[in-house]
Amino acid sequence: MTRLETPSQTVGPFFALALPWAAGAEVVPPGTPGAVRIRGRVLDGAGEPVADALVETWQAGPDGRFDQAGFGGFAQCATGADGGWEILTLKPGPLPAPGGGVEAPHLDVSVLARGLLVRLVTRIYFPDEAGANAADPVLSALDDPAARATLVAVAEGGDLRFDIHLQGDDETVFFEL
């Protein structure tokens, strides 16, 4: 190492000037076969909506490959007044895990907001993958079933729901990279 890393600072309340882009929340266009809508809310430690957050997701395609033609894999969505965000994407395929084994289908998530000095990192897993989730090395490293549950989206009327609790009893599991 010859250079030292630049520290992180909060994205602040006015990122919408520059980020995100229109249609940035759609990894695939509406009507794409197999498209799944993932929606949720970002909530603070008092259970109040976080209306000035930016949620970003990054994922493999259905074939387990990254950034293939027609599937970029990246989405950004700013939250609304109710803390809500949503993206439209395809379910990713499983991936080889760094320490051996197989990672269940998942999206990596960054949460940026005023009051977050460093982005928060979490993962979205899929509720219809119980077997793969049970074998996933990241999920199975979490001892507490309630903690694991914060990382699995909930099926809701054909969509998936993934609420992000920044703080409190239902606090989402966040990762350190």
Place this chain on the structure above:
Amino acid sequence: MLEDHRRSRGVHPPALFAAYASTRLRAPLRPAVPLPPGLTETTGPRPAAERVLAAAADLTRDGAGEPLGERIVVAGRVVDEDERPVAGTVVEIWQANAAGRYSHPDDRHRAPLDPNFRGVGRCLTGADGGYRFVTIRPGAYPWRNHANAWRPAHIHFSLLGRAFAERLVTQMYFPGDPLLDHDPIAASIPDPAARRRLVATWSPELTEPEWALGYRWDIVLRGGVSTPLHAAEGPG
């Protein structure tokens, strides 16, 4: 490499920093769980075509006339910790105008908007990781964190980097700003030397005669976490 993945501890602020009031209800209180970087973390989005097309590295050309304030050049290199250039990555910036006002509807600071300044810029790094913006020196502005609180002049920066693990959002400050030592957001960085890395340097080389002061600011993304996409894509 896996032993390295938390080597940057101490560089970044903690989640909870009570002097910055907005962290109190937003910072997770449980310890973050170490995540050994896998394929999802060591790959990342390529610059989207529309972002590249909309490249706008001169923030003084948004209106019919020139924005008010002190014209400046802000330039530097985006590199990783091994000093390898991060080429072809998008650098996005946003900032207040010379009066300390953002062109954002939620900014209620009683300072004038400038019809010739939006305060949004974007460019792609060159082969050497270099970037360069022409803009206006932003003004300080008040915020409600504590009594008579003022943010030091700053420019917001966002970089996707080469991999999800490299994503960086930060702020660049100006040398000699007396507000810097009183700013809870800057002070949240525990190591004073790391804090100083957010302060640009006035540069005679970047300063253009009869036209603009120049400031140099290099951005160092964490290294050792990016997998070239072709390697992550498997056979074929």
